[in-house]
Amino acid sequence: MNKRVLITGITGMVGQHFAESFRADGYEVWGIARFSASSRNEAIQDSSVIRCDILERDALMRHIRRLEPDIIIHMAAQAFNGASWDAEYTTHMTNYQGTLNVLYCARELMEKKDVKVLLACSSAEYGDITESDCPLVEERLLKPHTPYGVSKAGTEMLGYQYFANYGLKVYLPRMFIHVGTGHPPATAIQNFARQLALIKTGKMEPEIHVGNLESARDFIDVRDGVAAMRLLLDKGTPGEPINICTGKAYKISDILNMLVEISETKVKVVTDEGLMRAADEPLLLGDNTRISGLGFVPSYGIMDTLTDVFHDWMGRI
Structure with missing residues (x-):
């Protein structure tokens, strides 16, 4: 049986590229999207997309129990830094509470299989920086100063907590600005x-x-970003933040x-x-030293x- 991947936010740009990448390698791909989410990608508009809000934990739990994915790619979020000023409450609820729900469900799944979870963390977590702080290394103190950045710092801390407390294999890519079609x-x-x-x-x-x-x-092509994050899942260390960037x-x-x-x-x-x-x-x-150390070389x-x-x-x- 092929390995099964569940992608939250599958209709988003990064989610779509993850779906295409995993399918090309023979994985069985399922996705979760809000009822209102749409996609121009016909491959995402099929029966493998489950309509569910990640804030509805009971519904999310039912789907994860049924599918029993080997990998959960958590991309569902209020993903825009600028928009977070006008949607502060929505940003925190979706990004923090939604991630908590995903991790809670994945923790229950651990009783049946050795699941991996990849969380969409963000370079916005670094926050209040000067040019002298760059290139940014993962050990640097996080000082986010936007609602989005704060929500993503919380997301990352949740991921680390579930790794440290429960042994859940949570991978923490700090995604710099991903650019691509769709x-x-x-x-x-x-x-x-x-x-x-x-x-x-x-x-x-x-x-x-x-x-x-x-x-x-620091802009990175979404195809390179997905390749880097898949490398992280294969060779990286859970619980350790890692920059996904070009340098x-x-x-x-x-x-x-x-x-x-x-x-x-x-x-x-x-x-x-x-x-x-x-x-x-x-x-x-x-600073992309860590991801480069896993063998990542940008193609675009x-x-x-x-x-x-x-x-x-x-x-x-």
Whole structure:
């Protein structure tokens, strides 16, 4: 019998790529998604997707008992740092309580099998940092300063507690900014690509609205991120946080220029105060020594990723 994987948040960008990766290797893949969640990926819109809210622990327990997965990939979350300011309560409830429910159910499953759980932790946990703190190592003190970052720090601590107290094999990837196709325009790259696609197709004036272009971020292609996290599941140490990143940062202004070049458009750049964040680190750059030590080597360069994202938006527009 093939090994069975259960992915919460399977309709999200990372969840979809996990599903494709595991299926390609012969795993039986099941997913959990909210009743309102949708996907443009036809492979995710089938009978293997269970409609369930992770905040409903009893319902979640019934499905996990029935499926008895060997691996649980927990991606379901309020996943946007910027949106967490306007959805603070929802962010904490979904991310913390939802994770607690997943871990509680996985702990019960331990009586039947040696289950592994991978939690979507985040670089936002590092929080209040300066350029001198970078590249960020996993041992650094966490000082999150956004509701999202705080919720993810809590998520990680829950995972460690269940590992330390109950011996549950919980893996803790601190995910830096994952970029890929099938993502909503809630991040700078997706927002830029969407606007440029609208401009390219004549549906918008050649004027692109931007927030802070001076910050720099460690972006990783979602395909590389999934490969790194699968490597973590195979070779990593449970209970130990590990950065999922490239070790290289790009200024947002450079990202915009690359997307403009890819789109072959001429645009006027307009700063929009509504796109500015209350807290925005000047540099977010990770140290990827740990994941590289497991054999991880990125396969996609930043231009590859941005080209795919732009053409994805052209198809969506």
